[in-house]
Amino acid sequence: MKTINMCSAGISGINRVHKCQGGSCITRTCRIDSKTKLYEKDCQFFPDKVQTEKASIMFTQSIDSVVEFCKEKTHNQEAPSLQNKKCNFRSTWEVISSSEDFNNTIPMVTPPPPPVFSLLKISQRIVCLVLDKSGSMASYDRLNQMNQAAKYFLLQIVENGSWVGMVHFDSTATIINKPIQIISSDERNTLLAWLPTYAGGGTSICSGIKSAFQVIGELCPHLDGSEIVLLTDGEDHTASSCIDEVKQSGAIVHFIAFGTAAEEAVIEMSKITGGRHFYASGKAQNNGLIDAFGALTSGNTELSQKSLQLESKGLTLNSNPWMNDTVIIDSTVGKDTFFLITWNSLPPSISLWDPNGTIMENFTVDATSKMAYLSIPGTAKVGTWAYSLQAKANPETLTITVTSRAANSSVPPITLNAKMNKDINSFPSPMIVYAEILQGFVPVLGANVTAVIESQSGHTEVLELLDNGAGADSFKNDGVYSRYFTAYTENGSYSLKVWAHGGANTARLSLQPPLNRAAYIPGWVVNGEIEANPPRPEIDEDTQTTLEDFSRTASGGAFVVSQVPKYFPDDLHPPSQITDLDATLQEDEIILTWTAPGDNFDVGKAQHYIIKISGSLLDLRDSFDDALQVNTTDLSPKEANSKEIFAFKPGNISEENATHIFIAIKSIDKSNLTSKVSNIAQVALFTPQANPDDTYPTPTPTPTPTPTPTTDKGHNSGVNISTLVLSVIGSIVIVNIILSTTI
Numbered sequence: 073m074k075t076i077n078m079c080s081a082g083i084s085g086i087n088r089v090h091k092c093q094g095g096s097c098i099t100r101t102c103r104i105d106s107k108t109k110l111y112e113k114d115c116q117f118f119p120d121k122v123q124t125e126k127a128s129i130m131f132t133q134s135i136d137s138v139v140e141f142c143k144e145k146t147h148n149q150e151a152p153s154l155q156n157k158k159c160n161f162r163s164t165w166e167v168i169s170s171s172e173d174f175n176n177t178i179p180m181v182t183p184p185p186p187p188v189f190s191l192l193k194i195s196q197r198i199v200c201l202v203l204d205k206s207g208s209m210a211s212y213d214r215l216n217q218m219n220q221a222a223k224y225f226l227l228q229i230v231e232n233g234s235w236v237g238m239v240h241f242d243s244t245a246t247i248i249n250k251p252i253q254i255i256s257s258d259e260r261n262t263l264l265a266w267l268p269t270y271a272g273g274g275t276s277i278c279s280g281i282k283s284a285f286q287v288i289g290e291l292c293p294h295l296d297g298s299e300i301v302l303l304t305d306g307e308d309h310t311a312s313s314c315i316d317e318v319k320q321s322g323a324i325v326h327f328i329a330f331g332t333a334a335e336e337a338v339i340e341m342s343k344i345t346g347g348r349h350f351y352a353s354g355k356a357q358n359n360g361l362i363d364a365f366g367a368l369t370s371g372n373t374e375l376s377q378k379s380l381q382l383e384s385k386g387l388t389l390n391s392n393p394w395m396n397d398t399v400i401i402d403s404t405v406g407k408d409t410f411f412l413i414t415w416n417s418l419p420p421s422i423s424l425w426d427p428n429g430t431i432m433e434n435f436t437v438d439a440t441s442k443m444a445y446l447s448i449p450g451t452a453k454v455g456t457w458a459y460s461l462q463a464k465a466n467p468e469t470l471t472i473t474v475t476s477r478a479a480n481s482s483v484p485p486i487t488l489n490a491k492m493n494k495d496i497n498s499f500p501s502p503m504i505v506y507a508e509i510l511q512g513f514v515p516v517l518g519a520n521v522t523a524v525i526e527s528q529s530g531h532t533e534v535l536e537l538l539d540n541g542a543g544a545d546s547f548k549n550d551g552v553y554s555r556y557f558t559a560y561t562e563n564g565s566y567s568l569k570v571w572a573h574g575g576a577n578t579a580r581l582s583l584q585p586p587l588n589r590a591a592y593i594p595g596w597v598v599n600g601e602i603e604a605n606p607p608r609p610e611i612d613e614d615t616q617t618t619l620e621d622f623s624r625t626a627s628g629g630a631f632v633v634s635q636v637p638k639y640f641p642d643d644l645h646p647p648s649q650i651t652d653l654d655a656t657l658q659e660d661e662i663i664l665t666w667t668a669p670g671d672n673f674d675v676g677k678a679q680h681y682i683i684k685i686s687g688s689l690l691d692l693r694d695s696f697d698d699a700l701q702v703n704t705t706d707l708s709p710k711e712a713n714s715k716e717i718f719a720f721k722p723g724n725i726s727e728e729n730a731t732h733i734f735i736a737i738k739s740i741d742k743s744n745l746t747s748k749v750s751n752i753a754q755v756a757l758f759t760p761q762a763n764p765d766d767t768y769p770t771p772t773p774t775p776t777p778t779p780t781p782t783t784d785k786g787h788n789s790g791v792n793i794s795t796l797v798l799s800v801i802g803s804i805v806i807v808n809i810i811l812s813t814t815i
């Protein structure tokens with residue numbers, strides 16, 4: 073008998089259906105589903121309490137003899153486990169021993185030192201703005217854009233109770249104010265008046281940072297956990313001179329690079345201190361600087377206190393002066409709702425209506441900084457808010473930004489977070505965009521998520537992010553939406569921004585705390601008898617609540633790309649690996665389904681597929697090209713992320729005396745670039761054989777099951793070796809056992 077759900081396969085035990093109701097329990101052997109030829113759903117595996125198998129602690133830590141990882145020899149490659157799916161059928165030990173971390177670590181020769189614990193507690197937020205007012209900030213409206221964004225931060229983003237100080241710098245630094253604590257709008261307005269009004273001089277980043285240390289130090293001698301928000305548009309090759317000081321200070325440096333090449337030393341500072349790094353191209357319609365400041369919420373405050381961005385967009389208007397649209401305020405937000413409008417030339421006319429059609433008056437207009445803003449008192453009405461902006465200059469650039477906070481501290485708001493998989497990348501290696509939408513800790517599913525990646529010169533690339541478990545997306549329906557990015561156009565900084573909209577198809581799981589995902593063992597076999605454990609609590613994974621409409625935007629920070637040549641071939645990227653190949657049996661045909669990859673990973677369209685079958689999983693994995701090819705003449709790939717379906721007859725494979733058939737796909741693009749081999753769908757040949765663990769007994773009560781072997785009807789009806797039982801590596805199966813004559 074072969075058990076295919078475990079690692080190692082050497083763990084012994086029996087398969088039984090064990091059910092209890094009203095104090096009495098029934099144990100019977102498992103029936104085989106006549107359709108799927110697999111054991112019925114309620115069939116469970118009861119391991120022997122006493123056994124000698126040593127692997128694997130990743131599968132059953134609770135068996136006393138199990139003390140080892142599965143190794144190449146003990147690993148069960150046929151188990152339909154996540155381990156096999158994600159790790160290319162390799163054992164845990166193979167994965168660990170080939171990892172960079174493992175190989176770069178020198179084994180300890182002495183016992184490890186005793187652990188050291190540091191007790192930390194959250195203190196009040198202390199932020200020092202370090203703002204560049206060097207000569208270059210005078211051009212391209214940069215000083216004004218910086219002030220607009222800094223005002224947005226001071227008015228709306230930084231949380232009540234925070235301490236805020238300010239330093240300006242050019243070739244030297246000036247301490248503008250020591251930290252003041254924000255209690256009300258009075259302190260916020262005081263801070264607005266301290267923003268720089270002129271620009272001139274050179275750029276000395278370290279002077280700015282050292283002055284910030286001094287400012288923060290006056291309030292609190294230990295800088296640990298305090299934050300520096302450094303904005304500069306300049307290169308300063310002396311910036312590396314204070315890296316060590318920054319590293320030892322304990323302060324967190326957030327770096328906003330504005331308009332030009334980001335200084336590498338400062339990127340390094342943000343990285344080593346755990347700060348964030350943003351890049352804003354200076355194209356006002358992309359709203360990059362406002363998004364960067366908007367993302368600088370406290371890392372320690374309660375979620376209900378955090379400012380959440382609902383909308384952020386801009387337009388350059390030429391012949392048509394109107395910018396009209398709507399913003400959705402969902403019921404999880406609404407407190408402290410803030411509308412911000414900016415312009416480039418002349419104040420536009422601004423109209424804003426709440427969901428009842430009531431017009432909102434009293435925007436505060438700051439003509440100097442070319443911005444107008446309105447805070448909605450109390451909790452903003454849930455629903456669709458409409459706005460209409462009319463430019464009074466031609467051309468004109470208008471932007472609108474809407475933020476809000478949780479409506480109710482006991483209902484977690486919907487949040488959006490975005491990031492790239494790396495901060496620094498070399499051409500042409502692909503990157504992955506991730507966006508996570510949660511309500512509390514629960515994933516939000518079915519949202520429309522769009523990423524915009526802007527290069528240093530302002531070129532934008534738009535990608536729809538998907539939560540479909542294909543291409544770049546590791547898991548379907550986990551609230552993480554992903555996509556590959558390969559469309560590099562130049563060297564330098566790129567910025568990521570993501571929009572998410574929830575509509576009719578959006579859902580989330582129950583807001584209950586996450587369920588315990590520890591492995592459940594239904595019971596043990598002791599002296600041939602089953603000793604059952606208490607039943608597993610009911611898990612209803614499918615409970616989903618339909619969500620109302622919502623919208624969110626978020627900055628995903630900046631990343632830097634190097635080695636982009638001036639001229640490069642049109643196509644350097646193969647289709648992505650298919651990871652969701654699935655197979656079902658209909659009559660004598662195998663029906664395959666999968667998600668289409670694209671020309672370049674999961675974008676575009678592949679040219680053709682190669683489907684291969686083999687009686688050996690490892691042959692197919694390691695010698696795909698030598699395996700038997702399925703005729704795919706009639707199969708042409710669809711656009712990336714479409715559902716593909718393909719049926720074929722396995723033909724003469726059933727005569728090979730194999731016990732399983734394995735199926736895999738490679739995708740080829742227009743430039744003949746080939747994907748990795750897909751996940752391997754598994755097709756098991758089912759051989760009828762009388763076996764006490766496999767037949768249809770009469771149910772008998774516990775504790776003395778006396779199975780009465782009867783013969784499977786299907787077995788008697790002359791089913792031959794070509795009867796196929798399908799299962800797919802990667803599906804989650806509690807107990808899934810296939811018989812074979814050749815074990």
Ligand SMILES: [Ca+2]
Pocket residue numbers: 538539540541545546547548549550551552553554
């Ligand atoms: Ca996902």
Ligand SMILES: [Ca+2]
Pocket residue numbers: 643644645646647671672673741742743745
């Ligand atoms: Ca390609």
